[in-house]
Amino acid sequence: MDLQYKMDLNDGIASITLSGSLDATNAGTFQEELKKLIGQDVKKIVFMAKDLTYIASAGLRVMIFAKQRIGADVQVYLVGAQEAVLDVVKMSGLDTFMTIQKEFEG
Amino acid sequence: MTNRIDLHPTHSHGEFKLRAGKPLPFGTTLVPGGVNFSVFSRFATACDLVLFKKHAPTPFAEIPFPREFRTGNVFSMIVFDVDYENIEYGYRMDGPYDPENGHRFDKEKILLDPYAKLVSGRDVWGKEPDWNNIFPHRGQILADDFDWEDDCQLETPFEDLVVYEMHVRGFTAHASSKVKHPGTFAAIRDKIPYLKDLGINCLELMPIHTFDEFENSKISPVTGERLLNYWGYSNVGFFAPKAGFAATGKFGMQADELKNTIKTLHKNGIEVILDVVFNHTAEGNENGHYISYRGIDNKTYYMLTPEGYYYNFSGCGNTLNCNNPIVRNMILDCLRYWVTDYHIDGFRFDLAAILGRDQNGAPMSSPPLLETLAFDPILGKCKLIAEAWDAGGLYQVGSFPSWGRWAEWNGKYRDDLRKFLKGEPGLAGAVSQRIQGSPDLYQWEARENCASVNFITCHDGFTLMDMVSYDGKHNEANGENNSDGGNDNHSWNCGWEGSSEDDEVNRLRVKQIKNAAAMLLISHGTPMILAGDEIGNTQYGNNNAYCQDNELSWLNWDQLSENAEIHNFFKQMIALRKTHPMLRYSSYAQNAAADVEVSWHGTSAWHADWSGEARTLAFMCRRWQSDERRAFEPDLYVAMNMHWDAHGFELPGLENGRRWHVFANTDMPHPQDIATPGNEILLDNQHDFMVGPRSVVVLIGK
Numbered sequence: 034m035d036l037q038y039k040m041d042l043n044d045g046i047a048s049i050t051l052s053g054s055l056d057a058t059n060a061g062t063f064q065e066e067l068k069k070l071i072g073q074d075v076k077k078i079v080f081m082a083k084d085l086t087y088i089a090s091a092g093l094r095v096m097i098f099a100k101q102r103i104g105a106d107v108q109v110y111l112v113g114a115q116e117a118v119l120d121v122v123k124m125s126g127l128d129t130f131m132t133i134q135k136e137f138e139g
Numbered sequence: 140m141t142n143r144i145d146l147h148p149t150h151s152h153g154e155f156k157l158r159a160g161k162p163l164p165f166g167t168t169l170v171p172g173g174v175n176f177s178v179f180s181r182f183a184t185a186c187d188l189v190l191f192k193k194h195a196p197t198p199f200a201e202i203p204f205p206r207e208f209r210t211g212n213v214f215s216m217i218v219f220d221v222d223y224e225n226i227e228y229g230y231r232m233d234g235p236y237d238p239e240n241g242h243r244f245d246k247e248k249i250l251l252d253p254y255a256k257l258v259s260g261r262d263v264w265g266k267e268p269d270w271n272n273i274f275p276h277r278g279q280i281l282a283d284d285f286d287w288e289d290d291c292q293l294e295t296p297f298e299d300l301v302v303y304e305m306h307v308r309g310f311t312a313h314a315s316s317k318v319k320h321p322g323t324f325a326a327i328r329d330k331i332p333y334l335k336d337l338g339i340n341c342l343e344l345m346p347i348h349t350f351d352e353f354e355n356s357k358i359s360p361v362t363g364e365r366l367l368n369y370w371g372y373s374n375v376g377f378f379a380p381k382a383g384f385a386a387t388g389k390f391g392m393q394a395d396e397l398k399n400t401i402k403t404l405h406k407n408g409i410e411v412i413l414d415v416v417f418n419h420t421a422e423g424n425e426n427g428h429y430i431s432y433r434g435i436d437n438k439t440y441y442m443l444t445p446e447g448y449y450y451n452f453s454g455c456g457n458t459l460n461c462n463n464p465i466v467r468n469m470i471l472d473c474l475r476y477w478v479t480d481y482h483i484d485g486f487r488f489d490l491a492a493i494l495g496r497d498q499n500g501a502p503m504s505s506p507p508l509l510e511t512l513a514f515d516p517i518l519g520k521c522k523l524i525a526e527a528w529d530a531g532g533l534y535q536v537g538s539f540p541s542w543g544r545w546a547e548w549n550g551k552y553r554d555d556l557r558k559f560l561k562g563e564p565g566l567a568g569a570v571s572q573r574i575q576g577s578p579d580l581y582q583w584e585a586r587e588n589c590a591s592v593n594f595i596t597c598h599d600g601f602t603l604m605d606m607v608s609y610d611g612k613h614n615e616a617n618g619e620n621n622s623d624g625g626n627d628n629h630s631w632n633c634g635w636e637g638s639s640e641d642d643e644v645n646r647l648r649v650k651q652i653k654n655a656a657a658m659l660l661i662s663h664g665t666p667m668i669l670a671g672d673e674i675g676n677t678q679y680g681n682n683n684a685y686c687q688d689n690e691l692s693w694l695n696w697d698q699l700s701e702n703a704e705i706h707n708f709f710k711q712m713i714a715l716r717k718t719h720p721m722l723r724y725s726s727y728a729q730n731a732a733a734d735v736e737v738s739w740h741g742t743s744a745w746h747a748d749w750s751g752e753a754r755t756l757a758f759m760c761r762r763w764q765s766d767e768r769r770a771f772e773p774d775l776y777v778a779m780n781m782h783w784d785a786h787g788f789e790l791p792g793l794e795n796g797r798r799w800h801v802f803a804n805t806d807m808p809h810p811q812d813i814a815t816p817g818n819e820i821l822l823d824n825q826h827d828f829m830v831g832p833r834s835v836v837v838l839i840g841k
Contacts (some may be wrong), residue, residue: 057222089392090224090282091225094284097284097286120386121387124385124387124399125387125399126285126286126395126398126399130286
């Protein structure tokens with residue numbers, strides 16, 4: 034299933050709801066979408082990942098991009114991720130710079 | 140400045156925009172807007188870059204390198220706007236097919252880049268490949284964005300290491316490991332608490348470079364199972380981690396998973412040493428197939444006979460031409476890459492004697508490759524460990540060129556200790572040398588005693604449990620009529636060949652294992668333990684399990700509870716070693732600079748029996764009188780009775796009101812066999828100790 038995403042920015046919290054699979058075929062356009070956040074007053078980026086079924090390395094790199102480019106102090110959250118996605122995040126070591134939550138707690 | 144264009148296309152080929160590339164570095168490099176491809180070939184007349192969509196059966200593009208894109212013997216090209224995460228690449232090389240003169244170019248073949256940082260094709264371990272694939276091992280491009288945070292090499296002093304040799308898959312493939320992703324890098328991370336509890340501080344990983352587990356695979360005549368190239372001492376790609384060892388290999392994320400595993404090991408104080416195999420490749424001899432090197436520049440990469448056949452000093456069909464300057468640089472680039480990009484702490488070089496042979500195979504006195512590695516600035520804090528022999532008969536234990544940097548797997552330590560353990564007479568002299576870090580082998584060159592990596596078992600040969608359970612090898616399941624594997628095992632089955640119901644036999648075996656553990660961990664030098672020996676792992680007498688990807692090789696973690704007393708013994712001996720710096724000093728006692736006095740004893744104090752009949756030996760370790768630490772550090776005494784009868788050992792007297800306490804006595808049943816450091820039991824009789832048959836006693840004078 035292709036990636037679908039929805040982005041809202043409220044009070045410095047960018048909430049991005051993801052569904053489907055985030056891989057090399059769609060990571061580029063998704064990253065372009067994230068670039069729109071550059072220069073805006075973003076404190077937190079929250080990936081709502083309940084319906085994300087698969088993430089490949091290209092997808093993980095988009096999350097790294099979010100952390101590194103959108104703002105030095107921005108906090109990244111991964112919320113409600115399925116086990117398969119969470120596994121990949123943990124095994125590749127990305128769990129150290131994202132806050133992983135079941136429900137977004139802020 | 141953001142819109143400035145540094146690199147713009149100057150050429151095109153079909154839809155592809157191109158520019159002359161940078162010859163260095165070799166391999167692929169991401170550059171603004173594209174990818175730099177660079178490959179060396181001295182004798183090729185032309186080269187094409189071949190691009191595939193991921194997993195596609197046929198290429199979607201072949202781009203010839205224009206003449207002006209070749210500099211010297213290097214083809215380099217920048218290709219713009221490639222979807223680098225979604226492609227696979229290789230090369231076609233044109234040139235002479237003239238085996239007598241060393242050339243085997245074949246333009247029909249698509250070849251793996253020798254510098255490929257990721258290799259796809261065997262992404263999931265043991266998954267049967269498509270045998271019709273025209274390009275089975277494909278290069279992929281790796282982004283360089285792993286976040287190491289504050290991680291760096293640990294630089295643990297050599298003498299403080301306790302090395303644990305492990306097969307990545309075999310360590311957790313067994314269901315009893317209870318890990319989420321058995322047999323993977325990620326699973327090692329799950330087992331870190333176990334490793335820390337045991338006390339080891341260095342993993343030596345058997346080959347993790349890309350290899351093909353289906354190389355020479357066949358059906359076992361005994362079990363009917365498919366036998367795989369399980370150990371992996373046969374390289375496909377030197378720069379790429381084995382995807383099938385990563386739970387995320389199917390996503391192409393093996394590099395991230397391995398890096399994360401190393402980072403987490405480092406956080407827990409555990410170093411990582413790689414077993415590297417630079418003596419040959421997986422391409423075999425003249426009947427072998429094309430993967431990379433033979434099609435890219437056969438005459439450069441391989442040692443060839445004057446008639447153009449492959450020299451076989453490796454016993455594996457071909458021999459990498461390690462002292463050709465190009466190959467030498469590749470090896471150096473490779474090791475530097477693993478140090479800078481993977482934070483590897485050291486390397487163990489398989490059949491390292493080959494690395495000291497010249498291009499005609501003759502041993503050199505000062506081999507340039509070994510010297511280069513010894514003095515390389517990037518490898519400057521790396522452990523360099525040689526397996527100081529090869530399959531061509533060159534045996535260099537004690538004489539491997541070192542420049543004060545190279546350590547050796549001490550094969551003589553293994554052989555002498557094994558003979559002593561099984562009760563052969565006349566080994567007291569040899570064993571005294573081995574326990575002191577083998578000064579007879581290494582002191583002549585003023586090498587530190589950490590030149591010696593001490594081991595009694597390693598992946599090659601019996602496990603420790605099998606060493607005390609089998610007189611002979613039982614390799615029938617390998618399908619070679621039990622002709623493979625070594626015959627010089629110096630093992631003893633304790634009275635029954637193989638698994639036994641006899642309590643007395645089993646008790647003796649456990650005791651012999653503890654004797655071995657005690658001797659290994661009190662020896663000066665760097666101890667190495669084979670993974671699983673601490674839980675009594677058996678391979679059912681197979682001493683060459685290179686093709687056994689099954690329960691024969693895999694660690695059975697149920698043994699941790701079944702053999703809890705063996706595990707505890709190893710753990711406490713490691714703890715003892717860590718508690719007493721005298722067991723880890725880095726210079727030889729005879730050396731004027733040394734600060735530790737080692738004295739040798741026998742059944743009489745101060746009189747060791749060096750005769751040809753001796754099966755007993757004892758030694759004491761303490762600081763020199765002039766050393767201020769003598770007042771604070773306890774004395775150590777170890778009695779080893781490898782005779783089948785008990786013997787009384789007269790104990791050397793202690794000074795300053797100190798008294799002898801028992802730390803370990805392998806003759807005692809668990810839990811009286813060993814204490815925890817600091818909780819040793821005071822001896823009633825301070826003058827004599829009755830050491831049981833085939834037993835080791837460790838005393839602390841405090």
